Amino acid sequence: MSGSVRGGGTRRADAQRNRERILQAARDLVHEPGELKLNAVAKACGIGQGTLYRHFPTREDLLAEVYRHEVEELVAEAPRLLAALRPLDALAAWFDRVAAYARVKRDVFAAIEAATWQDLAAHSLGPIGEAVELLLAAGRSSGSVRPDAEARDVIVLISWLSRLDDAELDARGPRLLSILINGLRSPIQRDT
Template sequence: MWYDVPVTPARRRADATENRARIIEAARAELTGDAEIRLNAVAQRAGVGQGTLYRHFPTRADLLAEVYRADVDDLVASAATLLQRHDPLTALRAWFDRVAEYAQVKRGVFAALEVATGEDLSAHSLGPIGGAVTLLLEAGRAAGEIRPDVDARDVIILIGYLSRLDPAEFDARARHLLGVVLDGLRTRGSAA
């Protein structure tokens, strides 16, 4: 019977799913501008009412955690997509560009969330991101473009500095420094 079918998040109405996606995107946009995210500004930017926002995300922390998770998932998925479209070194360079965008949001999320929540989110990202880095490095090694002596942990440690950049210097330094890391990952004979 119709009343025996539970309503699950997977069976969410299409408009509710669209509202949720708009709220997450609006929160991401607010975070890139300022770590002091205001929920009323997010609701306004998403074109939804406060009630809709709170139905999806009862607390500010819930919203910020979901932005972070969505960005990790997008970042991880982009590795395989980039490898389908580009040679391994170009894919890694493009993925590093995505990492720079991700780092801006990550810095805002961690600044806004308490430590315990931040540790949970960090655990959510390290495994999948490590897998994406491994995929990119293995493709680069197979093409003879990436040094054989580096692994995903090396890269994650190196790019971890992005969260430590001062917001005022982020735009000027982040992509430049990622280029330096990329140069260090290349084999000696690979093209720039």
């Protein structure tokens, strides 16, 4: 099997597509009321349960990977936004993406055991902190972000988004993130 995963090789294209479909279906379904059922995930993405279990032997494995995938996408968004936007605008756009991440984080962490989510949270803090620092450093360098802004401060503030239910996140999330952006602006930027 030349295209299969063996000793770190590449995945077959259809296996990778199945994996992505499973993750997307689980991401969508974890938000639904009640416990996430693996058979519902398999049905939602049109694959057999055996295929799902080959990728994710347990429900917790699947949910952990949904969260890891969400973190990877969030982190990867920072340099893409910086390449396309001015630093403060990139930070604001990234915060819009953080709101979606907060929903997934809340739903996944509610569905898995405390020991697992604590481990996931600890592992995601570094990459998310690096993405925040990349955005802040670009803003400090351009003069649009205050020089004393630290990634840890931003992470503490945005972490509260995952504690909000959907209605409150929809109602307050954009305003809270706008307040945060305004607080991160350099004093020079506020005066212009």
